[in-house]
Amino acid sequence: MSVSVRIPTILRTYTGGNAEVSGEGATLREVFAKLDSDYPGIGARILDESGKIRRFVNVYVGEEDVRFAEGLDTVAPEGAQISIIPAVAGG
Numbered sequence: 001m002s003v004s005v006r007i008p009t010i011l012r013t014y015t016g017g018n019a020e021v022s023g024e025g026a027t028l029r030e031v032f033a034k035l036d037s038d039y040p041g042i043g044a045r046i047l048d049e050s051g052k053i054r055r056f057v058n059v060y061v062g063e064e065d066v067r068f069a070e071g072l073d074t075v076a077p078e079g080a081q082i083s084i085i086p087a088v089a090g091g
Helices: 028-038 042-046
Strands: 002-006 020-024 057-061 081-086
Touching: 002 028, 020 028, 028 042, 042 057
Parallel strands: 002 081
Antiparallel strands: 002 020, 057 081
16 A cells, blocks of 8 residues: 655655655555665664664654554555654753
8 A cells, every 4th residue: 555654854864855755555564664675774763673663753644643553553544644753852
């Protein structure tokens, strides 16, 4: 299934400066695997060594935060927009 993936500024060096790229997969896990295949190295910036979404990275499928859904097993329906958003801290 084809989806669009919004890439944050900090990760655009992996996508040749593209703010949005196409992705494929039935689940978020599959989309990220394909994304890392197409843009080597980006997966390690999103997922930690154990294969989980990094603590300071938020991921949405549409308007849904995947941490409150099925995580990497969240369904990525055809045409969905996936947003990768690095957490911002400060005071």
